[in-house]
Amino acid sequence: MDELESDKHVKYILSIEKKKDDVEALLMEHLRINGAYWGLTTLDILHKISAVDPEEVISWVMKCYHEDCGGFGGNIGHDPHLLYTLSAVQILALFDRIDVLDAEKVSIYVAGLQNEDGSFSGDMWGEIDTRFSYCAICCLSILHCLNKINVEKAVNYIVSCKNLDGGFGCTPGGESHAGQIFCCIGALAITGSLHHVDRDLLGWWLCERQCKNGGLNGRPEKDADVCYSWWVLSSLIMIDRVHWIDKDKLTRFILNCQDKENGGISDKPNYAVDVFHTYFGVAGLSLMEYPGLKSIDPAYALPVDVADW
Amino acid sequence: MDYFRAVYIADERSHRSLSLTTEVIHLNAGNYTVWHFRRLVLEALNVDLCLERDFIDRLAVRNSKNYQIWHHRRWVAEKLGTEASERELEFTKKILDLDAKNYHAWSHRQWVLQALGGWQNELAYCDKLLQYDIFNNSAWNQRYFVISRSPLLGGLRAMRESEVGYTILAILANPENESPWRYLRGLYQGETELLVSDNQISEVCLKILKTNQSSVFALGLLLDLLCYGFQPSGELRGVIESSRNLEAGSADSNLATSICSILEAVDPMRSNYWGWRRSRISSQVC
Numbered sequence: 302m303d304e305l306e307s308d309k310h311v312k313y314i315l316s317i318e319k320k321k322d323d324v325e326a327l328l329m330e331h332l333r334i335n336g337a338y339w340g341l342t343t344l345d346i347l348h349k350i351s352a353v354d355p356e357e358v359i360s361w362v363m364k365c366y367h368e369d370c371g372g373f374g375g376n377i378g379h380d381p382h383l384l385y386t387l388s389a390v391q392i393l394a395l396f397d398r399i400d401v402l403d404a405e406k407v408s409i410y411v412a413g414l415q416n417e418d419g420s421f422s423g424d425m426w427g428e429i430d431t432r433f434s435y436c437a438i439c440c441l442s443i444l445h446c447l448n449k450i451n452v453e454k455a456v457n458y459i460v461s462c463k464n465l466d467g468g469f470g471c472t473p474g475g476e477s478h479a480g481q482i483f484c485c486i487g488a489l490a491i492t493g494s495l496h497h498v499d500r501d502l503l504g505w506w507l508c509e510r511q512c513k514n515g516g517l518n519g520r521p522e523k524d525a526d527v528c529y530s531w532w533v534l535s536s537l538i539m540i541d542r543v544h545w546i547d548k549d550k551l552t553r554f555i556l557n558c559q560d561k562e563n564g565g566i567s568d569k570p571n572y573a574v575d576v577f578h579t580y581f582g583v584a585g586l587s588l589m590e591y592p593g594l595k596s597i598d599p600a601y602a603l604p605v606d607v608a609d610w
Numbered sequence: 611m612d613y614f615r616a617v618y619i620a621d622e623r624s625h626r627s628l629s630l631t632t633e634v635i636h637l638n639a640g641n642y643t644v645w646h647f648r649r650l651v652l653e654a655l656n657v658d659l660c661l662e663r664d665f666i667d668r669l670a671v672r673n674s675k676n677y678q679i680w681h682h683r684r685w686v687a688e689k690l691g692t693e694a695s696e697r698e699l700e701f702t703k704k705i706l707d708l709d710a711k712n713y714h715a716w717s718h719r720q721w722v723l724q725a726l727g728g729w730q731n732e733l734a735y736c737d738k739l740l741q742y743d744i745f746n747n748s749a750w751n752q753r754y755f756v757i758s759r760s761p762l763l764g765g766l767r768a769m770r771e772s773e774v775g776y777t778i779l780a781i782l783a784n785p786e787n788e789s790p791w792r793y794l795r796g797l798y799q800g801e802t803e804l805l806v807s808d809n810q811i812s813e814v815c816l817k818i819l820k821t822n823q824s825s826v827f828a829l830g831l832l833l834d835l836l837c838y839g840f841q842p843s844g845e846l847r848g849v850i851e852s853s854r855n856l857e858a859g860s861a862d863s864n865l866a867t868s869i870c871s872i873l874e875a876v877d878p879m880r881s882n883y884w885g886w887r888r889s890r891i892s893s894q895v896c
Binding site: 328330331332374375378379380382424426428464465466470471472474475476477478504505506508509511520521522523544545546547550 | 615638640641642643646649677681684685711713716717720721745746747748751752754755758759788789792793795796799878879880882883886
């Protein structure tokens, strides 16, 4: 079987930071903080976070902070949004530097995005999605400020997005999708509300996502993609059903998506690599206890030694 | 980009700024800050939003998986109100013609139906998509959305009988299709006793198993029925037992256990799941 090319992945992640002028950099500009979270977490799982200077990272993250409202943008000069606020808080947690934040202020920003029905908007423009429920709940939990929102209503909204197959969608009635399921199960796990989940029904749907090539897809009849190694596996672990899939086959699928020359992991074998599939691949392997990797917490998406609060 | 930064920081809500946002969006339609600023400018200038809709029409085909565009589209449609419903349904149809499983398009479509209306032809639309691709899980999901939420159809119970018939035909045509099997269960959600007592359900399983003894979904549903207390016919028992002998040689003590053994053999990737199901069968199950 192929092996995980850890050193090359580390090199690949560190090299992204230096490329600032190509097309990929332009398209990533507005979500650079997401990219930083994916890259840094992967480095930490690979035991190589020491390759970056924490002070440099933290001072850049804090330049994305909007002091007036308490939210973070995706890069310096970009508007605040829940997606980027979570990444910022996760990065600070990675370096154990939550103390640089005014947690009260950030949590007021996050709590302010909760709607009357318990759902969350991503920002002041009001787009609603269970992704944002997860971002808010995960972020507030890291900051120890879950008491700032109405948790019961937040949970009820997520439960209203449950479908006949046991999965969850982005809004009530939305199709079950493994990415949305991770968000909903993660939020329910953090708030201690997994009793709302039909674990056996959802577990069966999730393990039906494993395709003949060993990889996982996100919905029926879609192609396998490395990203679902994270979304599906973490959900299966949270509901305690991960032994229902064939881990060896999935491990082989992920390893087969590596760029063995230049590092990085792609969505499918022989496709172009990118930083988030590198994260999803390495994190998926960590969830399957691949040797030599730090374990990652399936709900907080941070190494367990970081998520130990 | 630098020009955009300048007008953004100066908060200049002018026609010049609007054209700048157009240019920047063409470079990177994912830059959400630009979209935010564009909405502020549109509001300040009181621009005809039908023109804005045309702008998104042109942009969306190339960027149909971009969250910002869909969110902007919803903002425009919401402002235009119920009259926009037809155009929005038509717009999502255009995107779904290119990719019938586009998650954003389905999400927008569900929002349009609930916020602006236009349910009249939705079941027919689902049918059309399913006729084109019966494996389209998004269309099955939309079908469930319509029969359970449309104000015109009377709800799930009123629709059950005709939907069961429709779903059984879909299963018979493609027994390996995961979606209609789950849909069939969904039609009886929370009413398992009805699922068990409706002969059509066990009959469709039997019919499939007669031609394909290792059909995972037929065996899986039958297993559920047995666990819910279903009493199998002699014929059904015979089909399972002959298949059990083919797969592993010896017979098990009860039918549900036999089914699990067959499933472990024919679906090895999920053998742990089926093994777990076997371990949970109570002695009262047939």
